[in-house]
Amino acid sequence: MTSSDHELEDKIRELLDSRSRDSTICPSDVARAMSDDGWRELMEPVRRAARRMVDAGEVEITQKGTVVDPSTAKGPIRIRWKRN
Template sequence: MSEPTRDDLRRAVLDLLSERKPTSSICPSDVARRVRPDDWRPLMDPVRAAARDLVDAGEVEITQRGEVVDPDIARGPIRIRRPRGTD
């Protein structure tokens, strides 16, 4: 099985988000399991890196405990969501 590219992982993040309600978030493990169900754990860091790319592009936000965080310094569990409006 070939290694998924960063582009594959970015696409998987966006695909998963598009399948959920606009207010939903996903875990990096959701993405890793979608891309490689039988051996997903090694993909956790690459998925987080792909999510950082999407943050830089303004396509997603990274949260911890419901608060948006800087993905470059986030440690521990994170969630990925679509950007929220400033209502």
């Protein structure tokens, strides 16, 4: 993993921490927080960071409020802290 990968994961944690425990964030929230003008290029790296965090048991990826398998999720996703 690169330092950029770690920065993206840290930004996901930071944004999730800044909201209520039950809230979700969009990958674009993370990308925009990292870069004003190049945020679109960060969308896939953010999604990869979120998938790594799912594998580590930190977060869940949802679509329409339902937890989905990040390896097969297509279209818009949301990221939230893992729920027990």
